[in-house]
Amino acid sequence: MGDDAAVLRLSPRRWRILSFLAQHALASTMDAALVCDVSRLTAHRDLVWLHEAGLVSRQRSEEDRTHTWWYKATAEGTERLCRDLAASGRPVPLQLGRRHPSASDDLLFLPLVEVSRRNPGRCELFQWLATMDTSAWLRQHDLAYLRADGYGVWLEDGRCLRFLVHVDRGPVGEVVAEHEKRTYGLGGLLAGYRRTDPVVPVGAVLVVAEDAEREEQLLAGLVREPLRALIATTNRNMLYRHWPNEQLWRVPGEDEHRSRLIEIAG
Structure with a gap:
């Protein structure tokens, strides 16, 4: 069913699913x-x-006991999506259909979307930019030296928080001594913010540490060498305990006190 006539019958919802897959690399049925x-x-x-039309491919791991299918846009699906965007005068996002999965999508984007669905009129993820689009947004603000994993605008109870998010990937990629695992890679995580160029136009910079120990090390470093930007931290274990809008974030120098997402910027 991969002919042009079939593609022309795509409903707006199917175009939305195809667009989501092209921008976020991989997604499950539940994500869609x-x-x-x-x-x-x-x-x-x-x-x-979409799969039968040749616009998306699917795969699943032999080791996954749930047998979950993971979908991604095919080259044909991406090409037709780009053609549709161009024909309607809309910009084509960078690297559309060729992006890699981002941890920030699973840790914040999708959970915040679900919170928005559960609390209509009270909570809303008003905007979200994936990694590539965040890089383009930073360049527009003369901040090309920053490398964030995502950008979002969160609305809750009449208040607004604009934020950038960075995900600590832990000491991966090289052989790391046991005693270095607490701090390895943390130094470069926020290195770009130590420049004295334009102030970052967000209310907070969110950092998700790999674990509680690395979060403590990151906070200690930020107390010793404060940044101009407001940094708020949490760790993966904490994120899995709460809905993201109820998640409690820590700000350097505030000891054990944690604030909810919408409260971070005061």
């Missing part, structure tokens, strides 16, 4: 259902249709 605010069955039917 969440983003489109439909049932899992409806999302499954749309993904199967």
Whole structure:
């Protein structure tokens, strides 16, 4: 069913799913259902249709006991999406269809979307930029030397927080001595913010540390050498305990006190 006639019958929801896959690399049926605010069955039917049309591919791991299918846009799907965007006068995002999965999508983007769905009129993820789009946004603000994993605008109870997010990937990629694992890689995580160029136009810079020990080391370093930008930290274990809007973040120098996401900027 990969002919032009089939593609022309794409519904707005299927275009939205295809666009989501092209911008976020990989997604499950549950992710697509969440983003489109439909049932899992409806999302499954749309993904199967897109797969049969040759616009998305799918894969699953032999080691995954849940047998979850993971979908991504194919070259044909990406090309048709780019063509549709160009024809309607909309910009084509950078590296569309060729992006790598981002930890910030799973840790913040999708959970915040779900909170928005559960609390209509009270909470809303008003804007989210994936890693590549965040880089373009930073360049527009003369901050090309920064490397953030995402940018978001969160609304809650009439208040607004604009934020950048960085995800600590831990001491990976090289052989690291046991005693260095607490601090390895933390020095470069926020190195760009130590420049005295323009102030970052966000209310807070969020950092998700790999674990509690690395979060403590990061906070200690920020107390010794403060940054102009407001930094707020948490760790992966903490994020998994709460909904992200109820997640408690720490600011350097405030001891054990933690603030909710919307409260960070005061």
